[in-house]
Amino acid sequence: MDSILQKEYTVVQDDYVNAGKVSSDIKTTLAEIGISPKILRKIAVASYESEINLIIHAYGGKVYLDVSDDGYISLVFKDPGPGIPDLEKALTPGWSTASEKARGMGFGAGMGLPNIQRVSDEFDIESSPQGTTLKLGFRAAV
Amino acid sequence: MRKSVVHYTLERCIRCMKCVKACPTSALSMSDDRVIIDQKRCINCGRCIMACHNRGILAQGSTLDDIENYDYTICLVPGALISHCASLDEAEDLFHAIRLLGFDEVVDITQYTALHLKEISLLAEENEGDPYIASFCPVIARLIQNSHKSLLDALLPVKCCSEIAAKDIRKKYAHVKNLGIFNLCECESKLELAKYPYGNPQFEVDHALALTDIFPLIRKNMHKGKDPVSFCKEGLQVCNPHRIVRQDGFLIADGFDKVCTVLDMAEFGLLNEFRLLILYPCFNGCIGGHMLWGNSFLATNNIDALTVKNTKPAADLPFDELYTDEYGKDDDDKRSFMERTRFFKAVNDEFERLPGYDCSACGMQTCRIMAEEIVKGNRTEDDCRVMKTLKETAQ
Numbered sequence: 448m449d450s451i452l453q454k455e456y457t458v459v460q461d462d463y464v465n466a467g468k469v470s471s472d473i474k475t476t477l478a479e480i481g482i483s484p485k486i487l488r489k490i491a492v493a494s495y496e497s498e499i500n501l502i503i504h505a506y507g508g509k510v511y512l513d514v515s516d517d518g519y520i521s522l523v524f525k526d527p528g529p530g531i532p533d534l535e536k537a538l539t540p541g542w543s544t545a546s547e548k549a550r551g552m553g554f555g556a557g558m559g560l561p562n563i564q565r566v567s568d569e570f571d572i573e574s575s576p577q578g579t580t581l582k583l584g585f586r587a588a589v
Numbered sequence: 590m591r592k593s594v595v596h597y598t599l600e601r602c603i604r605c606m607k608c609v610k611a612c613p614t615s616a617l618s619m620s621d622d623r624v625i626i627d628q629k630r631c632i633n634c635g636r637c638i639m640a641c642h643n644r645g646i647l648a649q650g651s652t653l654d655d656i657e658n659y660d661y662t663i664c665l666v667p668g669a670l671i672s673h674c675a676s677l678d679e680a681e682d683l684f685h686a687i688r689l690l691g692f693d694e695v696v697d698i699t700q701y702t703a704l705h706l707k708e709i710s711l712l713a714e715e716n717e718g719d720p721y722i723a724s725f726c727p728v729i730a731r732l733i734q735n736s737h738k739s740l741l742d743a744l745l746p747v748k749c750c751s752e753i754a755a756k757d758i759r760k761k762y763a764h765v766k767n768l769g770i771f772n773l774c775e776c777e778s779k780l781e782l783a784k785y786p787y788g789n790p791q792f793e794v795d796h797a798l799a800l801t802d803i804f805p806l807i808r809k810n811m812h813k814g815k816d817p818v819s820f821c822k823e824g825l826q827v828c829n830p831h832r833i834v835r836q837d838g839f840l841i842a843d844g845f846d847k848v849c850t851v852l853d854m855a856e857f858g859l860l861n862e863f864r865l866l867i868l869y870p871c872f873n874g875c876i877g878g879h880m881l882w883g884n885s886f887l888a889t890n891n892i893d894a895l896t897v898k899n900t901k902p903a904a905d906l907p908f909d910e911l912y913t914d915e916y917g918k919d920d921d922d923k924r925s926f927m928e929r930t931r932f933f934k935a936v937n938d939e940f941e942r943l944p945g946y947d948c949s950a951c952g953m954q955t956c957r958i959m960a961e962e963i964v965k966g967n968r969t970e971d972d973c974r975v976m977k978t979l980k981e982t983a984q
Contacts, residue, residue, distance in 0.1 A: 476933070481926050487739035491739055491856045491858070492857060
């Protein structure tokens with residue numbers, strides 16, 4: 448299993464205007480290389496939610512896309528903090544710490560992480576005050 | 590693969606690149622001093638036609654001469670055209686004028702449009718998952734196939750209204766030998782929904798007529814008499830986003846850019862509280878069709894005047910006659926996943942080397958398209974004027 452395509456993106460904290468641009472590019476990229484619509488849909492949902500998390504909760508962060516020759520797609524969202532104090536609660540549907548500003552813009556309904564977990568084939572999250580790393584994996588038939 | 594309905598006339602072209610710049614799907618490019626239309630990318634939205642000031646880009650339909658080939662002919666009139674009549678009187682006049690062109694009968698399709706809406710509303714009511722997408726407009730279907738593939742499953746497999754109408758009429762007129770069904774189209778995209786002139790044998794409509802060609806002839810026939818008309822209110826309302834019968838959970842949007850935003854949001858799973866998306870790429874819906882001459886705001890108000898009295902109910906057809914399995918079958922990319930990825934990577938690397946101004950001086954709409962062309966071997970980096978100038982200045 449070899450990596451055949453890598454892409455790296457930067458997400459800026461509180462940059463609501465550009466929210467979704469990274470996910471859009473990920474979606475277009477994977478559509479170009481012929482990933483099936485069903486899997487594309489799951490990845491679009493997961494990457495958008497995760498990107499928004501970096502904007503509204505974290506101090507921005509980095510997104511890494513990696514496609515392997517066997518059709519495994521990995522998405523890694525890395526941020527430099529402030530970390531998720533209670534991971535178990537964050538993974539509970541409806542639980543949210545989003546600011547008023549974010550909620551006013553339609554974000555932060557408390558379905559972010561649970562939704563991401565639901566659509567991902569593989570889901571791994573590690574968090575400390577120094578930062579959170581979210582690793583998602585999807586298997587596309589090729 | 591379906592053909593694009595957009596035609597280019599070299600003699601009228603002044604190489605201003607307006608059409609190339611206007612294309613939302615980068616289907617147009619300039620090569621050897623002429624415009625090339627990528628049949629696969631084109632979604633028949635008609636933006637290039639509107640951008641061209643010289644009538645160098647047009648969409649043409651069949652001619653009225655084709656009437657001669659049939660023993661009995663019926664012309665279908667869309668609600669969008671009817672809405673441009675200020676009163677029932679004017680509509681009666683219009684129907685008479687159209688019949689004088691040589692048709693045996695003129696039929697409005699509003700009752701079939703209403704049936705289409707009824708059917709998709711029922712489907713939406715039962716929808717508990719991601720929102721469905723209405724299939725009134727062929728541009729939406731093409732747009733989804735081209736750049737929003739993950740929504741293919743959401744696109745309702747219900748036939749376009751003119752098709753439903755033609756199918757029913759053909760059944761009713763089974764006793765008539767050599768029946769010809771013509772559809773008067775209010776926009777470019779509907780020209781492809783017929784056997785001729787674009788060669789799509791799967792359709793029940795025989796000929797698509799472009800209103801831009803036919804309108805001058807209709808005008809000459811006006812004020813010569815009246816044919817009785819009656820419309821289906823719900824059907825006539827479908828052609829406008831502000832009048833269409835709205836239910837809970839419907840999201841209705843018009844205008845090309847807004848429609849694209851809605852499709853993006855749907856892909857990200859942000860519209861899950863909705864059950865049906867009704868999207869009109871044209872501003873003010875089909876009433877704003879590019880081939881219509883009137884003001885779409887006035888026409889919107891006309892709908893009310895035309896349906897005060899003398900209305901008829903929606904058509905009633907078995908539901909299985911309304912379905913098509915045509916959507917989503919256009920992907921004829923035979924390259925493997927590895928080949929596609931390798932190509933994509935090569936394009937990406939090439940794109941990094943290009944200046945990224947999207948100046949179109951090379952004839953391509955964007956540097957991204959230029960990068961694709963270079964990787965395909967159709968162009969070289971020397972065709973990029975910016976890079977060439979930079980190289981020359983360095984020497």
